[in-house]
Amino acid sequence: MTISYRSVITTLVMVALIAAVVMYSVFPNSAPVKKLSALGQRLMRKLDSSTKGKSNEPGPQQAHFTAIDGTVKVKKASSNVWITADYAIPLEKGDVVQTSSEGMAKLVFMDGTHYTVKQDSLIVIEENFKSEDQQTRVAVQVTTGTVDLATATYTQGSKSQVIVAGASASLAPETAAQVYNDPRADRSEILVKKGAGEVTRNNETVVLSNYEKVTFRNDSPQLTKSKEIAPPTLISPGNMIPMYLTNGPVSFSWTPISGSHGYRLRISRNPYFSSTVYDRVVSATEVKIPGLKEGTYYWVVTTIDIDGRSSVESERNQFSVLAKKPDEGAIALELQPFVQHGHVIEVRGKTEPNARVMVNGQQVPIVGGDGSFHFFTPPLPNGANMITVTAQNARGGVRTEQKKVVIE
Secondary structure (H helix, E strand, O other), X not given: XXXXXXXXXXXXXXXXXXXXXXHHHHOOOOHHHHHHHHHXXXXXXXXXXXXXXXXXXXXXOOEEEEEEEEEEEEEOOOOOOEEEOOOOOOEOOOOEEEEEEEXXXXXXXXXXXXXXXXXXXXXXXXXXXXXXXXOEEEEEEEEEEEEEEEOOOOOOOOEEEEXXXXXXXXXXOOOEEEEEEEOOOOEEEEEEEEOOEEEEEOOEEEEEOOOEEEEEOOOOOOOEEEEOOOOOOEEEOOOOEEEEHHHOOEEEEEOOOOOEEEEEEXXXXXXXXXXXXXXXXXXXXXXXXXXXXXXXXXXXXXXXXXXXXXXOOOOOEEEEEEOOOOOOOOOOEEEOOOEEEOOEEEEEEEEOOOOEEEEOOEEOOOEOOOOEEEEEOOOOOOEEEEEEEEEEOOOOOEEEEEEEEEEO
């Protein structure tokens, strides 16, 4: 039997209140009654605190996984043992996250900054703190590999930093960046895709804006700044959209990039692109590809300029090819009440076993044998947000539920 702290506190509160009521009826002004009343108030404050969560309190904070794919390990600061990553594991200062050659992870911090740790990468959480005046400080060190990150709209005076090979990048709110570190090749890069940031190393500071990058080596005294080519934005197939074999060839399209000389389109059956089913350079921004069999696919596009240089990758979209069958009835989908963790919403529910579930276009990584699922959304902006949950089975049956949540 598993007993939560919340249930224990609730029980104690009830006992204290009952005792207080009985004693008050007999000894309304006695010292024991006053003590029981004070105890009940303290327990209620504790219960309220446990309900709100640590994200509303100043002091050290926790980050959480929002997606785990493949082999991902965690080493807690208080331990020398590597454990398998799990959604229930809180990530704190000093913790280490490592992905294998076929592993990726997404995690979100209490200030809304979220990280995508790509394969063969290792990061260390250096700082995750909230002050009394609600200012936040988040710092992550990229020891090796590639990491994509995006900051949210945090309060004035807050700071979000990424550290790599002795350089520290301070990122402005609503900034997207990519960090690469290869100690063996002695090459480090920090690229700002959108927004702004300042990179400081050896008393030198370089300001970056959209698609500007700094590179450096251990023995290089200065940072080298360059302007990068922008990748296209993927249009179709949209992320997590099912395609049917009866629709004929699958059409891929993306936005044009000024000054481009071509585009490299890659399609893979796995998110790591360790192998591809299509890899070609094309001149147009739309390609129709026949013959894709049933299953899950991932696709990505890079821009190529007239000198043959390639941009960074676009977002990696996922889609599925399904055989459309006559039996397309709705399937079961039940949602539990949402749980809010700051700007992140915890979604729980149940559907058919082996069904695929998507939350706001993102696939739920694991659906249990009984059809139960559990998912943390990326950080949501303030105000009203719509949470859309879609379940789909192999027969083509689909059901969608929507609920509105308000982030304050």
